[in-house]
Amino acid sequence: MQSAEHKPPLRAVRFDQSRLCIEDIVEIAKASARANLSAAPEFRAAITRGADFLDRLLREDGTIYGVTTGYGDSCTVTVPAELIAELPHHLYTYHGCGLGEYFTPAQTRAVMAVRLASLSKGFSGVSVALLEQIVALLDADLLPLIPSEGSVGASGDLTPLSYLAAALCGEREVLRAGQQVPAAQALREAGITPLRLRPKEGLAIMNGTAVMTALACLAYDRAAYLTQLTTRITAMASFALDGNAHHFDETLFSVKPHPGMQTVASWLRQDLPCEQLERNGKRLQDRYSIRCAPHVIGVLADALPFFRQSIENELNSANDNPIIDAEGERVLHGGHFYGGHIAFAMDGMKNAVANLADLLDRQMALLVDSRYNHGLPANLSGAEGPRAAINHGLKALQISASAWTAEALKLTMPASVFSRSTECHNQDKVSMGTIAARDCLRVLELTEQVVAALLITVRQGVWLRCRLNPSIAPEAPLQQMMQALSEDIAAVEEDRRLEPDLRLLLERIRQQAWSLYA
Structure with missing residues (x-):
């Protein structure tokens, strides 16, 4: 039997704009493969272009749903410029109302990997730092504690994915080695700095089909x-x-x-x-x-x-x-x-x-x-x-x-x-x-x-x-x-x-x- 020190390295599943298969997600879920965010300059430039474009629109006083407006039916509400930075925090905060059993560690890893896959396509206006934060939590096996009930499957898996967004920012709880730990403590002890979400990033994390697709x-x-x-x-x-x-x-x-x-x-x-x-x-x-x-x-x-x-x-x-x-x-x-x-x-x-x-x-x-x-x-x-x-x-x-x-x-x-x-x-x-x-x-x-x-x-x-x-x-x-x-x-x-x-x-x-x- 191989000792822990001599285990072969896990297969790396590369996340960029190329196509993934079911088996990639299953292996990450089972902790028999790890997520690897592509370091290719052209990939990272493509991700950055989306975030930069949003920044430019904001500077030019553009109206962007979920960035300068409220969410959902509240899209007619204009958010004052000085409060735009707080809006993503409010999105994951008020969606923290899930119930039911928590997803298992394998299911949670799958959810994280599927959301990473979607955001890596380069059409969500997020930063490279957000993608790196998801990979960092996966690498450290710090798994957001996500209640399984509360999604109607459009506008995506909002409520369960709010728990991922919160954990990336050092809020709520994570599962670490089978134990529930405050996310702030777990990130600090792992040497991971909590993320401060940019405009649109809360929406990008939550407004998608990652939970149902992972399952x-x-x-x-x-x-x-x-x-x-x-x-x-x-x-x-x-x-x-x-x-x-x-x-x-x-x-x-x-x-x-x-x-x-x-x-x-x-x-x-x-x-x-x-x-x-x-x-x-x-x-x-x-x-x-x-x-x-x-x-x-x-x-x-x-x-x-x-x-x-x-x-x-x-x-x-x-x-x-x-x-x-x-x-x-x-x-x-x-x-x-x-x-x-x-x-x-x-x-x-x-x-x-x-x-x-x-x-x-x-x-x-x-x-x-x-x-x-x-x-x-x-x-x-x-x-x-x-x-x-x-x-x-x-x-x-x-x-x-x-x-x-x-x-x-x-x-x-x-x-x-x-x-x-x-x-x-x-x-x-x-x-x-x-x-x-x-x-x-x-x-x-x-x-x-x-x-x-x-x-x-x-x-x-x-x-x-x-x-x-x-x-x-x-x-x-x-x-x-x-x-x-x-x-x-x-x-x-x-x-x-x-x-x-x-x-x-x-x-x-x-x-x-x-x-x-x-």
């Missing part, structure tokens, strides 16, 4: 992994149920050309022998939760490229208001803070992910029921002899998995259709993108719990099938998966509390511990 990046990463893991579980369930692998035949799937669905079927063919003829009196057609698994998982697999495009386009956008065109010397008033694309992606993703939970819940119902599991013990109990009478195997686990599935399905109501008129009817159509993203993460969490239950179930089912018929053996990928699961969880030969096993498996799922398909 969407993390959601995408988890959903993509669940697509593969659910496929592997399906293969193990098919083996345990003595199912028909010919349901995943290549010719069969060639006639329905959804590429994601076809990929899932190809993964199943890697895991299962795809013979064409049934043997030993097998049922001609398996039940839908096995036979149609590629069609269910394939919906998410086919949607992922669209989700990636929407998320990465938002990640690589300048999305505050107004947009500062320093080259054309124009201030462009628009609505790029509107998070409709992220809202739609998250509403769609949570639906497709919840369907994975429902699929697995149905597979588990077949596996534990002796009427449908082709000769396995009731509830997949491993107990034999007289003790079989008092053992109940996975009976309660199936109840819990059903509860988690029901809660996931309940949350699939799209958030984006619940627009509200806010802020004196100025923000009269809003995206609810952050609520959609939070819902999606909750659906992912519940689905991962169902996946953990199914990992115990299929590990037990494959073990019992091989005990029942020692002459058969799973294909190499399933043998390797069984070996990996067996290192973490024992077969259930006698009733035991399964919560510790479930929590360990959840940790493995979230670490993406198993290599699945290329």
Whole structure:
């Protein structure tokens, strides 16, 4: 094992005007990569031009929304020249009204990185010093304590991002090494000077889609992994149920050309022998939760490229208001803070992910029921002899998995259709993108719990099938998966509390511990 002193340096993700991908943000969130602000003179000059242009407009008595005017519906209020410098402070101060659970450290790092990405595009009129301050906090792992509730997703994520703006200025609280610390103290002890926001910088930090986009990046990463893991579980369930692998035949799937669905079927063919003829009196057609698994998982697999495009386009956008065109010397008033694309992606993703939970819940119902599991013990109990009478195997686990599935399905109501008129009817159509993203993460969490239950179930089912018929053996990928699961969880030969096993498996799922398909 490498000592802390000899760990390899973290990969640097460069922030400038070039395009970033979801994985860049995920790695920063997981602290496996660090943010690096480009030192290229042309990049820094481009950022500086925007700030200088705003300064010149102010000297020339120009009217600039959010700089010489109030915010939102208060854009008709003119701010006296002597108070302009105080205005950004007031913006993040009065937006300090978030509630709910605080974002996790990983989520907070993602939020900071996504906001840095947008401001680095050079259309926000901010200083290089502001960008450097975000990087400094990330480097020191001083994470603003951000409540998760209070954004309607247009005019951006105002309330949660106010906590980032405040922390950059040494106000409110940050999380340092797992402990809440006053931001002023944390910055002082890290040798970081609190930022004094320039005109427009408070608005530039807060008036954007960074929170919903950050959560969407993390959601995408988890959903993509669940697509593969659910496929592997399906293969193990098919083996345990003595199912028909010919349901995943290549010719069969060639006639329905959804590429994601076809990929899932190809993964199943890697895991299962795809013979064409049934043997030993097998049922001609398996039940839908096995036979149609590629069609269910394939919906998410086919949607992922669209989700990636929407998320990465938002990640690589300048999305505050107004947009500062320093080259054309124009201030462009628009609505790029509107998070409709992220809202739609998250509403769609949570639906497709919840369907994975429902699929697995149905597979588990077949596996534990002796009427449908082709000769396995009731509830997949491993107990034999007289003790079989008092053992109940996975009976309660199936109840819990059903509860988690029901809660996931309940949350699939799209958030984006619940627009509200806010802020004196100025923000009269809003995206609810952050609520959609939070819902999606909750659906992912519940689905991962169902996946953990199914990992115990299929590990037990494959073990019992091989005990029942020692002459058969799973294909190499399933043998390797069984070996990996067996290192973490024992077969259930006698009733035991399964919560510790479930929590360990959840940790493995979230670490993406198993290599699945290329």
